[in-house]
Amino acid sequence: MIRAIMHGCNGKMGQVVTGLCREDAEIEIVAGVDISDHIRNEYPRFSSIGECDVEADVIIDFATAGAVEELLAYSVERKVPVVLCTTGLSRQQEEAVTEASGKVAVLKSANMSLGINMLLELLKKAARILAPAGFDMEIVEKHHNQKVDAPSGTALVLAEALNEALEEDYCYQYDRTGERKKRDKHEIGIHPVRGGSIVGEHEVIFAGPDEVISFTHTSYSKGVFAKGAIEAAKFLAGKPAGYYNMQDVIAAR
Numbered sequence: 001m002i003r004a005i006m007h008g009c010n011g012k013m014g015q016v017v018t019g020l021c022r023e024d025a026e027i028e029i030v031a032g033v034d035i036s037d038h039i040r041n042e043y044p045r046f047s048s049i050g051e052c053d054v055e056a057d058v059i060i061d062f063a064t065a066g067a068v069e070e071l072l073a074y075s076v077e078r079k080v081p082v083v084l085c086t087t088g089l090s091r092q093q094e095e096a097v098t099e100a101s102g103k104v105a106v107l108k109s110a111n112m113s114l115g116i117n118m119l120l121e122l123l124k125k126a127a128r129i130l131a132p133a134g135f136d137m138e139i140v141e142k143h144h145n146q147k148v149d150a151p152s153g154t155a156l157v158l159a160e161a162l163n164e165a166l167e168e169d170y171c172y173q174y175d176r177t178g179e180r181k182k183r184d185k186h187e188i189g190i191h192p193v194r195g196g197s198i199v200g201e202h203e204v205i206f207a208g209p210d211e212v213i214s215f216t217h218t219s220y221s222k223g224v225f226a227k228g229a230i231e232a233a234k235f236l237a238g239k240p241a242g243y244y245n246m247q248d249v250i251a252a253r
Contacts (some may be wrong), residue, residue: 001025001026001028001045002027002028002057002058002233003027003028003030003056003057003179004021004028004029004030004056004057004058004060004233005029005031005032005048005052005054005056005058005059005080006021006029006031006032006033006043006065007032007033007049007058007059007060007062007063008033008034008062008063008064008067008086009029009033009034009039009041009043009045010032010034010038010039010041010045011062011063011179012035012222013062013226013229014062014063015031015207016043016180016222016223016226017029017054017062017229017230018032020223020230021230022042024230027230029041029043030054030056031043031044031045031046031056031186032045032046033046033048033051033063034045034047034063035047037080037184044180048067050073050218051202052074054151056080056238057080057081057238058081058082058083058233058236058237059074059075059080059082059083060082060229060230060233061082061083061084061085061086061231062085062086062226063086064086065086065087065088066090067086068084068086068089069093069096070141071084072096075100075106075121076100076103079104080104081104081105081106081107081236081237081238082104082106082107082236083107083108083129083229083233084097084107084108085108085225085229087110087153098245101242102205103241104241105236106240106242106243106244107232107235107236107248107249108170108244108245109232109245109246109247110153110154110157111153111228111246112224112225112226112228112246113217113219113224113228113246114227114231114246114249115217115224116154116157116202116217116229116246117246117247118250119204119215119217120157120158120161120247121247122215123158123160123161123165123204124164124165124186124216126168126206127161127162127165127166127206127214130208130213131170131206132220133156133208134208135199135206135208135213136183136185136186136189136205136206136207136208137162137188137189137204137205137206137207138189138190138191138204138205138207139151139155139158139159139189139190139203139205140191140196140203141154141191141192141200141203142192142194142195142202142204143157143192143193143194143198143199143201143210144195144196144197144199145195145196145197146158147194149186149238150194151174151190151192151220152200152202154191154200154202155190155192155202156172157213158202158204159190160208162188162204168186170186170187171184171187172187172188172189173189173190174189174190174191176189178218189224197226199221199222200218200219201216201217201219203214203215203217205215228249232248232249235252
């Protein structure tokens with residue numbers, strides 16, 4: 001049984017992870033960290049990670065960017081691997097993550113969904129076959145009306161996967177409204193849609209002569225990210241120091 005600390009246990013994602021772990025025979029939450037005590041969990045809660053004295057095999061983090069430095073310091077000092085799911089880190093914090101990974105196992109990905117990370121591998125193969133054959137590549141991403149960033153980080157990761165698979169760099173086109181010209185064959189269009197309560201949908205379109213192939217991933221709840229984080233925690237427990245991502249989890253399955 002893998003013992004996990006839930007960092008940000010009383011937030012929305014922390015509670016989703018807690019619920020999923022409760023039904024998972026391979027992992028259990030043995031302690032939680034959150035400044036809020038408005039939810040009573042079956043495990044002890046600490047106001048900060050530095051106060052936590054419970055032995056654990058891995059930390060699952062869905063807290064805030066402001067708590068990352070203390071989390072990394074704790075992880076390095078205690079030699080407890082950490083699945084870092086917090087987004088919006090500064091460049092300095094990203095550098096701190098890289099530095100910590102030289103001393104302890106750290107796993108960080110732009111998207112924790114198993115489905116998205118499997119899709120990345122499929123897209124690379126599709127791009128290598130279709131782009132040289134004259135297929136244009138476009139990405140359409142849809143999210144709820146409260147999302148503040150556009151395009152989504154996942155859309156950019158998908159675009160990077162396409163570019164990575166090709167021998168020459170493709171530019172990203174975010175807005176064609178200001179230009180009256182034909183589409184450049186060496187560009188990847190990225191189009192954000194914001195509305196309602198859409199959790200997340202990403203469609204990658206390969207449009208060629210007389211045929212269109214599309215790959216679509218749809219998230220119906222935040223549970224897909226929590227499930228991915230749990231699988232990442234199972235993978236990371238016991239791993240040596242290093243910087244891991246969800247592609248490593250996929251490859252190990």
